[in-house]
Amino acid sequence: MGGGLGGGFRSNKAMGRKQKGKIPMNNQAQNKQTNDVARELKLTPKQARELHDEVSGEGYGYHEILQIAKDMFDK
Amino acid sequence: MIKEDFDIINKNMEILVGKEMRKPIRGGSMLDLGFGDMIKKQTRRFDENKEIVMKMVEVSRYAIHISSTFRFICGYDIIINKDYMFTPSNKYIQENKINEDNYDEEKFNIDWDIKGNNAFDETVDKYFPNNEFKFIVKDAKINRFGDLKIIFENGFTFETFTDLNGDYECWRFFEVGSDKHIVISSVGLDKESIEE
Numbered sequence: 001m002g003g004g005l006g007g008g009f010r011s012n013k014a015m016g017r018k019q020k021g022k023i024p025m026n027n028q029a030q031n032k033q034t035n036d037v038a039r040e041l042k043l044t045p046k047q048a049r050e051l052h053d054e055v056s057g058e059g060y061g062y063h064e065i066l067q068i069a070k071d072m073f074d075k
Numbered sequence: 076m077i078k079e080d081f082d083i084i085n086k087n088m089e090i091l092v093g094k095e096m097r098k099p100i101r102g103g104s105m106l107d108l109g110f111g112d113m114i115k116k117q118t119r120r121f122d123e124n125k126e127i128v129m130k131m132v133e134v135s136r137y138a139i140h141i142s143s144t145f146r147f148i149c150g151y152d153i154i155i156n157k158d159y160m161f162t163p164s165n166k167y168i169q170e171n172k173i174n175e176d177n178y179d180e181e182k183f184n185i186d187w188d189i190k191g192n193n194a195f196d197e198t199v200d201k202y203f204p205n206n207e208f209k210f211i212v213k214d215a216k217i218n219r220f221g222d223l224k225i226i227f228e229n230g231f232t233f234e235t236f237t238d239l240n241g242d243y244e245c246w247r248f249f250e251v252g253s254d255k256h257i258v259i260s261s262v263g264l265d266k267e268s269i270e271e
Contacts, residue, residue, distance in 0.1 A: 032188065033105030033142050035244045045265075049249070049256050054118055055102050056251055057134030061188045062103035068119050071127050 032062035040066070041075045076219055080264035087248060087257050088215040090137065091225065096210040097135050098203045101195060103188060104160050105142050108233075109135025110212065116251060134251055139223075143245035145235040154202065154231070159195035161187050166197060221245065221259040237261045 034055060038048040051069050060068070069075065097109040113133040120130040146156035163173065163185050187193040203210075214226040223246060225233040237245040242260045249256040258265035 032103040034102055034140065035105070035142050036103075046254070049254060052138075052140055052247060052249065052256065053251055056107060056138040056140070056249075057097075057100070057109050057132075058102065058118070058120075059100035059107070059190075060102050061190070063188075064121065065102055068127065071119060 034065055037062070037066050037069045041069055041073065043069070043073065047073055076221055076263040081217065081219060084217050084221070084248075084257055084259065084264060088217065088223070091212045091215040094137065094212050096212065096225075096227070099147075099155075099199050101160060102140070104157075105140050106145055106157070106235075108139045108141070109137070110139070111136035114251060137248070137250055139246060139248050141235050141246040142239065142243075143235055144238045145233065147231055147233050149231045155195065155198045159198055160193050162194040163187075164192060164194050164197035167192050217259075221261070221263065223259075 034052055035048070037043075038051060043051065051065070051072065054068060054072060055065050091110050094110040100107045100109075112135075114136050115131055115133055117129055118132050118134075119127045120132065122128045144157050147154040163171075167173075167185060185192050190196055208229060210231060211228040212225055213228045215223070217223050221237040223233075223235045227233070235246055237259060239245050239261060242262055242265070244265070245259050245261065247256050247258040
């Protein structure tokens with residue numbers, strides 16, 4: 001289906017994604033995000049807010065976020 | 076969730092109405108949505124030697140960071156969801172000649188966090204905001220569980236669900252530069268996040 005956008009959008013199926021080729025996932029195990037950095041470095045809620053603020057709009061990978069957090073808080 | 080928290084959160088969500096959403100990005104596996112006008116901020120960036128340097132950049136004034144499950148839907152289609160972050164991109168599948176016959180989970184255990192390896196990056200690059208197709212917020216509300224729904228004028232809807240256990244953060248809303256963040260977990264609003 002085009003999603004009502006003149007055919008500009010294609011569904012997963014239409015894009016030819018094979019579900020069999022999908023990496024089986026465990027959301028919690030694979031989640032690597034800013035909150036995990038905050039937990040790993042034992043940041044305070046205030047520091048976590050500063051970290052979210054710092055990485056907002058940047059599109060960093062997990063390890064880059066970790067590196068930035070260490071730089072910010074001398075960890 | 077108690078009624079007081081429900082009202083606080085929805086009051087804050089009203090800020091988004093009429094604002095434009097920028098192209099969705101991710102920080103690791105955290106979805107990062109930006110709304111409103113662009114503002115300048117001094118921030119840490121990586122230079123060509125991967126060293127951290129301070130730079131002045133432009134970012135959206137408002138942000139929602141989502142750690143829990145989400146999806147963008149339109150009509151009867153799910154356009155993109157969290158699972159896309161852990162799904163190989165078509166480009167990766169083609170380059171590594173993956174097919175139904177040779178698929179081996181360990182052999183093709185991709186590093187999804189590398190930009191372009193996963194279907195999320197690929198789909199967002201292909202289909203999300205450009206000059207011709209804007210995402211203007213028509214309505215943004217939570218339900219009594221803290222699930223957030225954002226309806227856009229273009230017919231798209233964004234949904235996130237508080238599906239993480241205990242007090243694990245599901246999503247947060249904040250204005251860049253502000254020390255007050257609205258942080259939601261399965262147990263409700265994190266009061267500590269809005270303390271001075």
